[in-house]
Amino acid sequence: TDDKGPALTALFGTRLALQDDVPLNFQFLWETEEEIGSPSFEAALTKLVRSGFRTDSVLVSDTQWSRAGRPAIPYGLRGLMGFLVRLRTGDKDVHSGTVGGGARNPLAELSALIADCVDARTGKVKIPGFYRGVRRPGPAERRRLAADGFSRREFQAAHGLLDVRFSDPRRLHEAVTVEPTFEVHGITGGYTGTGIKTIVPHQAEAKLSCRLVSDQDPEAVFTLVSRFIKKRCPDAQVFHEALLSPYLVDPSGPHMEAAQKAMRAAFGKTPCLTREGGSIGAVVTMDRLLRAPVIMLGLSLPEHGYHAINENFDWGQASQGMAMFFHYFHNLASLGGGMGRKRRTLTKTTL
Amino acid sequence: TDDKGPALTALFGTRLALQDDVPLNFQFLWETEEEIGSPSFEAALTKLVRSGFRTDSVLVSDTQWSRAGRPAIPYGLRGLMGFLVRLRTGDKDVHSGTVGGGARNPLAELSALIADCVDARTGKVKIPGFYRGVRRPGPAERRRLAADGFSRREFQAAHGLLDVRFSDPRRLHEAVTVEPTFEVHGITGGYTGTGIKTIVPHQAEAKLSCRLVSDQDPEAVFTLVSRFIKKRCPDAQVFHEALLSPYLVDPSGPHMEAAQKAMRAAFGKTPCLTREGGSIGAVVTMDRLLRAPVIMLGLSLPEHGYHAINENFDWGQASQGMAMFFHYFHNLASLGGGMGRKRRTLTKTTL
Numbered sequence: 001t002d003d004k005g006p007a008l009t010a011l012f013g014t015r016l017a018l019q020d021d022v023p024l025n026f027q028f029l030w031e032t033e034e035e036i037g038s039p040s041f042e043a044a045l046t047k048l049v050r051s052g053f054r055t056d057s058v059l060v061s062d063t064q065w066s067r068a069g070r071p072a073i074p075y076g077l078r079g080l081m082g083f084l085v086r087l088r089t090g091d092k093d094v095h096s097g098t099v100g101g102g103a104r105n106p107l108a109e110l111s112a113l114i115a116d117c118v119d120a121r122t123g124k125v126k127i128p129g130f131y132r133g134v135r136r137p138g139p140a141e142r143r144r145l146a147a148d149g150f151s152r153r154e155f156q157a158a159h160g161l162l163d164v165r166f167s168d169p170r171r172l173h174e175a176v177t178v179e180p181t182f183e184v185h186g187i188t189g190g191y192t193g194t195g196i197k198t199i200v201p202h203q204a205e206a207k208l209s210c211r212l213v214s215d216q217d218p219e220a221v222f223t224l225v226s227r228f229i230k231k232r233c234p235d236a237q238v239f240h241e242a243l244l245s246p247y248l249v250d251p252s253g254p255h256m257e258a259a260q261k262a263m264r265a266a267f268g269k270t271p272c273l274t275r276e277g278g279s280i281g282a283v284v285t286m287d288r289l290l291r292a293p294v295i296m297l298g299l300s301l302p303e304h305g306y307h308a309i310n311e312n313f314d315w316g317q318a319s320q321g322m323a324m325f326f327h328y329f330h331n332l333a334s335l336g337g338g339m340g341r342k343r344r345t346l347t348k349t350t351l
Numbered sequence: 352t353d354d355k356g357p358a359l360t361a362l363f364g365t366r367l368a369l370q371d372d373v374p375l376n377f378q379f380l381w382e383t384e385e386e387i388g389s390p391s392f393e394a395a396l397t398k399l400v401r402s403g404f405r406t407d408s409v410l411v412s413d414t415q416w417s418r419a420g421r422p423a424i425p426y427g428l429r430g431l432m433g434f435l436v437r438l439r440t441g442d443k444d445v446h447s448g449t450v451g452g453g454a455r456n457p458l459a460e461l462s463a464l465i466a467d468c469v470d471a472r473t474g475k476v477k478i479p480g481f482y483r484g485v486r487r488p489g490p491a492e493r494r495r496l497a498a499d500g501f502s503r504r505e506f507q508a509a510h511g512l513l514d515v516r517f518s519d520p521r522r523l524h525e526a527v528t529v530e531p532t533f534e535v536h537g538i539t540g541g542y543t544g545t546g547i548k549t550i551v552p553h554q555a556e557a558k559l560s561c562r563l564v565s566d567q568d569p570e571a572v573f574t575l576v577s578r579f580i581k582k583r584c585p586d587a588q589v590f591h592e593a594l595l596s597p598y599l600v601d602p603s604g605p606h607m608e609a610a611q612k613a614m615r616a617a618f619g620k621t622p623c624l625t626r627e628g629g630s631i632g633a634v635v636t637m638d639r640l641l642r643a644p645v646i647m648l649g650l651s652l653p654e655h656g657y658h659a660i661n662e663n664f665d666w667g668q669a670s671q672g673m674a675m676f677f678h679y680f681h682n683l684a685s686l687g688g689g690m691g692r693k694r695r696t697l698t699k700t701t702l
Contacts, residue, residue: 036546064449078448082547091511095658096534097429097629098415099510100562101474101526102517107535108471115466120459123452159450160442160553163586166453175452183447184458185550186541196433196536196558196592199658202511207547211451235514241547278448307446307550 005313006061006299006321010347013325022329025344027055031282034062037082037242038281045289055292055346057255057332059325060283063276063298064306066173067158070149071267073259074296076275077283078180079212079246081221085110085229086237090202093190099200106204107189113233114206117225118182123165123175125182125210127228133215135248137178137275145177146170148272158302176277181211209241211277214248244281255293258331263297266324278306290346297328356664357412357650357672361698364676373680376695378406382633385413388433388593389632396640406643406697408606408683410676411634414627414649415657417524418509421500422618424610425647427626428634429531430563430597432572436461436580437588441553444541450551457555458540464584465557468576469533474516474526476533476561478579484566486599488529488626496528497521499623509653527628532562560592562628565599595632606644609682614648617675629657641697648679 007030014026031041045053065072087106094103118125125131137145150173156164166172175181189204191197210225212218226238251273263271276296287294299321305311332345358381365377382392396404416423438457445454469476476482488496501524507515517523526532540555542548561576563569577589602624614622627647638645650672656662683696 080448080549082549084547089513091513092659094510094512095629096532096536096560097431097562097627098653098657099506099512099527100534100628101530101532102506102515102523103510103512103527104514104516105471105474105535107538108465108469108533111462111465111535111538112471114459114462118459120456120463123456155450155453159445159454161445161450161454162440162442163455164453165455172453176450176454179452181447181452182459183451183549183551184456184462184541185447185547185552186543187458187462187538188543190535190537191558192537192539192543196435196560197658198431198433198534198560199536200534201536207542209447209547209549211447276448277451278446302449305443305445306449307548308443 003062003298003300005318009299009318009321010059010061010325013322014329014347016322016326017329020326020330023333024329027344027346029346034280034282037244038285041282042285045285049289055290055344057292058286058290058294058346059328060280060294060296061298061347062280063296064300064302064304066148066150066274066302067154068301068303069269071263071269071271072148072274073251073256073263073271074274074276075251075256076178076214076248077246078177078277078279079216079218080209080242080244080279081212081218081225082209082241083222083225084205084207084239084241085113086203086205086239087233087235088203092202093199094202096198096200103200105200107187107201109233110187110204110206113229113236114184116232117228121165123181125180127225129224130180130221133217134180135214137174142170142174144273145173145275148274155302177275178213180213180216183209183211185209211279212246214246216246218243218245244279245284247280247284247287248275249294253293254335255295255332258335259295259297259328261331262324262328265327266320286346292346297324354413354649354651356669360650360669360672361410361412361676364673365680365698367673367677368680371677371681374684375680378695378697380697385631385633388595389636392633393636393640396636400640406641406695408643409637409641409645409697410679411631411645411647412649412698413631414647415651415653415655417499417501417625417653418505419652419654420620422614422620422622423499423625424602424607424614424622425625425627426602426607427529427565427599428597429528429628429630430567430569431560431593431595431630432563432569432576433560433592434573434576435556435558435590435592436464437554437556437590438584438586439554443553444550445553447549447551454551456551458538458552460584461538461555461557464580464587465535467583468579472516474532476531478576480575481531481572484568485531486565493521493525495624496524496626499625506653528626529564531564531567534560534562536560562630563597565597567597569594569596595630596635598631598635598638599626600645604644605686606646606683609686610646610648610679612682613675613679616678617671643697648675
């Protein structure tokens with residue numbers, strides 16, 4: 001992935017722990033295809049497991065905090081269902097003076113489809129059945145999630161947003177973490193140069209995706225969405241791009257406690273337990289194939305600008321982050337008391 | 352413009368008439384900016400008129416027939432109101448895992464705006480007041496328009512359309528000639544490469560236009576449309592690109608008769624009187640400034656492919672077209688009987 005800073009921080013934190021003789025075995029898994037939906041990861045890990053690969057726990061360094069100074073450990077991730085809708089109504093773009101009014105306009109039709117799928121102002125998905133299976137947080141979880149210090153002003157500033165859909169910070173925070181989405185990433189077709197060229201386009205494509213939350217199934221959502229689209233526009237083609245399951249676990253247990261203690265030791269603050277809006281397909285795969293606790297101890301901040309220009313990682317997060325990993329490994333080693341054997345830890349860093 | 356073939360046909364037809372000593376004066380006006388909305392034409396013509404430029408009639412070679420073998424003389428043109436809608440909601444594209452659900456999506460919002468403006472399947476414009484002032488053809492005119500031999504099958508084949516909005520050929524023909532439109536020419540913003548990149552775009556732009564019919568006023572329509580858009584999305588910016596008035600005259604009078612006779616002489620068939628779906632701003636300007644009859648004797652066919660790849664002009668239309676112009680000028684010279692003076696004709700060809 002693009003989280004090179006946190007990955008190196010985990011590597012150096014491990015080195016510190018080894019220099020301090022922590023009684024653990026480490027195995028690093030560098031997952032370099034996260035941004036294209038991890039197409040090789042599952043097969044590779046299956047092969048590893050078949051050849052005898054085991055671990056007692058997994059540590060992931062990909063996640064981020066809601067704000068600087070507010071350490072966070074996520075116990076949930078959103079899934080992803082990326083798809084393309086293509087509509088072709090002719091062989092070539094044609095003069096709108098000659099055919100305009102009579103020719104179908106694929107850009108106008110895709111716009112109507114998108115408007116049928118989502119309320120652009122609220123983000124509410126209008127496809128019947130889309131929210132089926134969604135586990136909504138209860139009052140206790142909502143209170144806990146609200147404790148992570150999320151601020152609308154800082155969120156807007158960190159991401160350069162002139163405006164957001166909700167002024168209430170709790171509503172906004174839930175919209176970006178525990179709710180599914182319907183997003184338009186790009187629309188191609190027709191004339192895209194300067195000014196206007198009065199043609200009726202012959203083809204258009206919308207690049208779309210839904211972030212999903214537990215327990216939405218990406219394949220079922222793809223079937224639902226593509227049926228909805230094909231019903232409205234039978235000659236539209238719908239292709240899926242990426243299918244990543246959402247992830248949600250109980251944020252308790254000895255590994256989570258070890259992580260919380262380590263974060264507190266390194267950053268001087270009790271971390272909040274959060275759910276993250278992004279997707280990490282590898283987490284879901286490791287959880288399923290390795291049958292070991294997965295702990296997400298990421299260090300990124302909103303102002304680091306994931307996927308944006310000038311993406312960065314700061315030294316404060318790096319230096320305290322190394323301390324955090326060092327503490328975590330020591331805490332892990334003391335788990336289980338007199339187990340008398342070296343525990344293994346799989347550190348999943350994705351470069 | 353791109354009608355170079357018909358323009359040269361008019362030039363050579365004039366040469367034939369001069370060689371045959373037709374008692375007319377000719378003045379050619381080559382208008383080379385039609386495709387960018389003729390920004391210089393009005394000022395240049397005004398200057399010419401102020402310096403004493405006059406003409407008794409105007410001949411335009413820009414128009415087209417509904418099908419090969421069915422000569423047509425248009426007496427109406429649609430106007431055009433081209434415009435851009437731009438919506439900016441952030442400084443940069445941002446990761447949809449981080450901000451998705453909370454950040455406004457300008458592509459989704461523009462899609463909703465477009466869907467609010469037009470019914471993409473029927474082309475019906477949904478903006479209240481849009482059809483105000485539209486002069487609908489009466490039963491007699493509709494019958495006359497239907498006589499031009501328009502065929503849905505040929506129309507689709509000529510323009511490479513896989514499908515059209517209406518199966519009834521009359522309905523389809525009226526949609527492309529006497530009805531106003533709302534067209535999407537392009538939508539830019541976000542990610543447009545291969546596959547999907549899960550960003551929330553920070554800006555989007557829709558390139559749009561309306562073809563207008565008499566008596567819609569392009570500036571009034573721009574005001575109406577931009578108010579409608581700003582009401583739904585106050586931070587959208589709306590810019591107009593091109594404003595061309597529609598044109599509609601009574602298809603009678605001695606010049607029109609001379610044109611019909613000439614077309615019949617050259618092509619062996621009585622031409623039908625039609626209304627054309629395209630826009631020629633220069634026609635409206637000449638009509639207003641020169642106060643002389645404007646006759647549109649174009650020769651293009653649908654299969655010539657205006658604005659498309661492999662645009663062409665065929666020799667049959669060219670050779671018979673020269674004969675048509677030759678006859679027209681002779682017919683024109685005999686107009687007014689013993690007026691005893693050389694009449695002037697302004698041949699407007701646009702290259």
